[in-house]
Amino acid sequence: MTAGENAERTFSVCPVCLKRLPALRADRGDAVTLERTCREHGFFSAPIWRKRLDFKEWTEDAARLTDGGNPDCPSACGLCASHIRDTCCVLLEVTHKCDLGSCRFCFAGAPRESEPTRGQISAWLRMIVRSGETFLQLSGGEPTTRDDLPEIVAEARRLGCKYIQLNSNGIRLAEEPDYAQALAARGLSFVFLQFDGVNDDIYRHLRGREMLELKERAIQSCGRAGIGVTLVPTVVRGVNDGMLGDIVRFGVARSPAVRGVHFQPACYLGRTPRDISDYDRITIDELLEELYRQCGSAVPRGSLRPSSCDHPLCGFHAGFVALEGGALYSLNRDERRNGDCRADASARSREFIGRRWSRPSAACRASPNHAAAKDAGELTDLDSFLAGSKNHSFTISGMAFQDAGNLDLERLASCSLHVFRDGAMVPFCARYLTPLAT
Amino acid sequence: MREDAGAKTNAPSRCMRCGVKLEPMRIQFGYLGHTFHTEAPGCPVCGQAYVSEELATGRMREVETSLEDK
Numbered sequence: 001m002t003a004g005e006n007a008e009r010t011f012s013v014c015p016v017c018l019k020r021l022p023a024l025r026a027d028r029g030d031a032v033t034l035e036r037t038c039r040e041h042g043f044f045s046a047p048i049w050r051k052r053l054d055f056k057e058w059t060e061d062a063a064r065l066t067d068g069g070n071p072d073c074p075s076a077c078g079l080c081a082s083h084i085r086d087t088c089c090v091l092l093e094v095t096h097k098c099d100l101g102s103c104r105f106c107f108a109g110a111p112r113e114s115e116p117t118r119g120q121i122s123a124w125l126r127m128i129v130r131s132g133e134t135f136l137q138l139s140g141g142e143p144t145t146r147d148d149l150p151e152i153v154a155e156a157r158r159l160g161c162k163y164i165q166l167n168s169n170g171i172r173l174a175e176e177p178d179y180a181q182a183l184a185a186r187g188l189s190f191v192f193l194q195f196d197g198v199n200d201d202i203y204r205h206l207r208g209r210e211m212l213e214l215k216e217r218a219i220q221s222c223g224r225a226g227i228g229v230t231l232v233p234t235v236v237r238g239v240n241d242g243m244l245g246d247i248v249r250f251g252v253a254r255s256p257a258v259r260g261v262h263f264q265p266a267c268y269l270g271r272t273p274r275d276i277s278d279y280d281r282i283t284i285d286e287l288l289e290e291l292y293r294q295c296g297s298a299v300p301r302g303s304l305r306p307s308s309c310d311h312p313l314c315g316f317h318a319g320f321v322a323l324e325g326g327a328l329y330s331l332n333r334d335e336r337r338n339g340d341c342r343a344d345a346s347a348r349s350r351e352f353i354g355r356r357w358s359r360p361s362a363a364c365r366a367s368p369n370h371a372a373a374k375d376a377g378e379l380t381d382l383d384s385f386l387a388g389s390k391n392h393s394f395t396i397s398g399m400a401f402q403d404a405g406n407l408d409l410e411r412l413a414s415c416s417l418h419v420f421r422d423g424a425m426v427p428f429c430a431r432y433l434t435p436l437a438t
Numbered sequence: 439m440r441e442d443a444g445a446k447t448n449a450p451s452r453c454m455r456c457g458v459k460l461e462p463m464r465i466q467f468g469y470l471g472h473t474f475h476t477e478a479p480g481c482p483v484c485g486q487a488y489v490s491e492e493l494a495t496g497r498m499r500e501v502e503t504s505l506e507d508k
Contacts, residue, residue: 305507308507319504319505331472331504331505332507333470333471333472334470334471352507355503380472380473380474380475381474381475381476382474382475382476382497382498382501383476383497385472385474385501385504386497386500386501386504389504
């Protein structure tokens with residue numbers, strides 16, 4: 001079997017033993033696949049692009065691993081001299097506990113370590129935070145299972161964190177009426193809310209219980225507290241991949257409390273380290289195509305752009321302003337891509353994300369200009385546009401995490417989402433890399 | 439005339455080309471495929487408008503930031 005003359009060289013791992021291997025991104029007719037062979041465990045292939053969009057065009061700005069990168073990558077991860085991107089966001093696991101015990105997908109595996117003490121977390125924060133710069137994600141487990149979470153938020157803010165994000169299933173935000181307000185008062189910027197769909201069949205299937213009404217209350221609670229909410233669906237083939245447009249519409253209808261949707265195709269690590277069929281893998285171009293199809297004219301073709309901060313195969317985003325009545329006004333109208341891959345790409349991305357996922361100040365929210373614009377025409381007025389783009393910003397984005405079955409070290413080298421672990425920053429997909437059980 | 443257009447003491451009150459007094463007028467500008475309008479002092483004869491530093495580095499810059507990709 002030949003890989004075709006358009007095959008691109010990269011590096012990957014054996015999904016069984018995680019040994020580093022040379023790999024090819026090979027054109028196989030209806031898909032581009034990541035292929036490599038382990039002497040011990042054999043040949044492995046996974047689809048990474050299904051040609052719904054042009055692969056070369058989407059990936060043209062990718063930073064290439066021309067010299068192969070660090071020969072110890074990823075087994076000796078931490079960030080090394082070969083790593084291309086600075087840190088955009090730092091993820092800190094503040095707990096291993098979770099109040100949802102039966103999720104089908106979770107980055108976290110079964111807890112193997114003792115719960116971090118408050119003193120440990122303080123020490124970690126002092127190592128992580130660069131005053132005025134750091135974008136911190138508090139994650140877990142479920143961070144709200146810690147009763148001292150508000151104090152952790154306050155300390156992170158005191159140390160100078162610019163943005164503080166909470167990754168949450170929303171249970172405590174929904175069930176304790178003053179909890180969101182308490183987090184807001186201590187400096188929480190926004191919530192990444194696990195949100196898999198708009199009916200309870202989805203939640204029963206993926207999370208083991210009904211949750212839609214709870215998610216609604218969590219959004220309302222955050223809305224009252226002035227904390228922006230981004231909905232985060234884990235997209236699973238045959239479960240909720242036909243509901244992408246409904247999720248976007250659900251979010252837009254709850255603007256300005258909801259600031260956007262961040263789609264994450266299911267990957268197979270942590271709690272779900274199993275080998276899966278090619279069919280089950282949702283590639284990023286499939287997700288884009290489905291978003292265009294299911295959202296119709298609300299999301300114009302071409303408006304979703306590849307990440308310039310991470311590898312183009314890792315993410316996409318598009319900015320909008322939510323209008324009265326649930327329509328969207330696309331901010332990406334020009335064919336030119338004005339993002340770039342400069343050295344400050346991580347800092348630019350941090351500001352882009354922070355600006356769009358945060359709610360504006362309480363004073364701004366209380367101003368007469370806070371109402372959504374009636375239509376796109378109203379946004380041609382400079383002041384109406386500025387008010388709309390602050391108050392009713394809506395961002396559709398996605399991130400395709402990698403697992404042992406499709407890990408491309410070129411993508412890993414461009415990762416700007418880093419997990420703080422044992423005193424070092426580790427790219428997200430290296431931190432959670434789990435050998436597949438075959 | 440908007441405050442930001444007349445705030446600077448060295449803002450011209452007359453058109454440098456035509457010599458007539460500037461009047462508040464609607465100006466349009468475009469950026470990355472979008473068109474916006476606002477009010478600025480302009481010449482009723484030749485139509486040229488005066489974009490103050492405050493407008494350029496204030497609200498216009500905010501528009502640029504809002505539209506620029508990451």
